[in-house]
Amino acid sequence: xxxxxxxxxxxxxxxxxxxxxxxNRFVAVEGASLTVExxxxxxxxxxxxxxxxxxxxxxxGLQRADAGVxxxxxxxxxxxxxxxxxxxxxxVFQDPRSSxxxxxxxxxxxxxxxxxxxxxxxPGPRADAIVAALAxxxxxxxxxxxxPAQLSGGQCQxxxxxxxxxxxPRLIVCDEAVSALDVSVQAQVLRLLxxxxxxxxxxxxxxxHDLGVVHQIADRVVVMRAGRIVEEGTADEVFSAPGHEYTKxxxxxxxxxxxxxx
Ligand SMILES: Nc1ncnc2c1ncn2[C@@H]1O[C@H](COP(=O)(O)OP(=O)(O)OP(=O)(O)O)[C@@H](O)[C@H]1O
Ligand SMILES: [Mg+2]
Numbered sequence: 001x002x003x004x005x006x007x008x009x010x011x012x013x014x015x016x017x018x019x020x021x022x023x024n025r026f027v028a029v030e031g032a033s034l035t036v037e038x039x040x041x042x043x044x045x046x047x048x049x050x051x052x053x054x055x056x057x058x059x060x061g062l063q064r065a066d067a068g069v070x071x072x073x074x075x076x077x078x079x080x081x082x083x084x085x086x087x088x089x090x091x092v093f094q095d096p097r098s099s100x101x102x103x104x105x106x107x108x109x110x111x112x113x114x115x116x117x118x119x120x121x122x123p124g125p126r127a128d129a130i131v132a133a134l135a136x137x138x139x140x141x142x143x144x145x146x147x148p149a150q151l152s153g154g155q156c157q158x159x160x161x162x163x164x165x166x167x168x169p170r171l172i173v174c175d176e177a178v179s180a181l182d183v184s185v186q187a188q189v190l191r192l193l194x195x196x197x198x199x200x201x202x203x204x205x206x207x208x209h210d211l212g213v214v215h216q217i218a219d220r221v222v223v224m225r226a227g228r229i230v231e232e233g234t235a236d237e238v239f240s241a242p243g244h245e246y247t248k249x250x251x252x253x254x255x256x257x258x259x260x261x262x
Contacts, residue, residue, distance in 0.1 A: 107144030
């Protein structure tokens with residue numbers, strides 16, 4: 001029995017072509033359909049410009065689609081999101097530093113999330129709740145008093161996750177969330193995400209161009225090329241027996257990069 005949390009059906013997104021006389025539009029995403037089940041991690045992979053971020057932005061409501069239907073928890077996802085939907089679907093971005101307000105201490109960053117969504121704000125003293133939220137992502141209490149510039153990239157990404165998790169989301173959309181981190185920190189954050197999936201019963205849409213990372217974390221993989229989904233399957237299916245030429249080429253390119261690294 002499947003239990004879809006998110007469904008995306010026939011998504012189409014176009015952008016105006018700058019400087020074009022006839023108001024031409026560039027098709028960034030065409031007919032993209034995917035589902036994320038409860039407690040499932042679905043990866044979206046594809047080369048740069050294939051439309052991954054555009055799909056992610058539509059799911060979290062940052063980008064309007066030209067066509068397509070999305071549902072969340074069995075109900076249609078409206079273009080204008082209710083506060084409840086904005087809370088339930090959280091996004092974690094690639095660059096951990098620029099997605100945190102540099103003028104706010106970490107504790108205030110987490111607290112602000114609760115101020116914006118009082119329905120999930122903790123009842124007791126905020127300071128204790130902030131320490132607990134930081135502990136959930138492996139950060140020490142003293143991090144609460146620091147500014148983002150005083151943290152490493154990996155710590156910043158943990159703060160982004162703490163802020164997202166503080167809102168008790170059902171779905172986390174990670175757009176290249178570990179790409180900016182060096183390999184050992186990347187592994188730590190991936191382990192944390194895998195652990196959180198179990199402890200928080202989270203679902204994730206995990207966008208990445210790094211197939212090695214995707215193989216470690218994803219249950220299912222969706223492959224995008226030039227705005228379209230060209231292949232979909234379990235991570236093992238897609239990696240051990242890619243059905244589409246483009247997926248094979250992506251895998252070959254990833255293997256070559258690995259060879260360069262050794
Ligand atoms: N706001 C925008 N205006 C115009 N074109 C855009 C806009 N956002 C994205 N595009 C174009 O849409 C296409 C898909 O972009 P998108 O950012 O979704 O790709 P991506 O797969 O996330 O790439 P990357 O791996 O480099 O992050 C690209 O050709 C991009 O230039
Ligand atoms: Mg992108």
